Amino acid sequence: MRKMGFADKAIFILGLTLCGVVAFVLVVGVIVALLKLFMDGKLDAITIESSPLLEATDDGDEPPLLEARDQGKDEASG
Numbered sequence: 001m002r003k004m005g006f007a008d009k010a011i012f013i014l015g016l017t018l019c020g021v022v023a024f025v026l027v028v029g030v031i032v033a034l035l036k037l038f039m040d041g042k043l044d045a046i047t048i049e050s051s052p053l054l055e056a057t058d059d060g061d062e063p064p065l066l067e068a069r070d071q072g073k074d075e076a077s078g
Contacts, residue, residue: 004012
């Protein structure tokens with residue numbers, strides 16, 4: 001560093017400053033993007049809901065889809 005001239009030192013300092021600014025902009029951009037996703041509610045956990053046709057009813061009966069399948073068997077055999 002001591003043997004560098006004034007112009008070389010100035011360019012070196014400007015380069016370090018530019019790298020700092022670019023790094024700052026990238027970090028702030030990522031933070032802002034994550035905050036925007038969080039505020040919009042797009043980072044919610046994924047929930048998988050089963051089809052209501054396959055859910056068992058509260059009274060213990062077979063699900064409606066399975067009942068319809070069984071009725072088809074009864075009609076075919078009877």
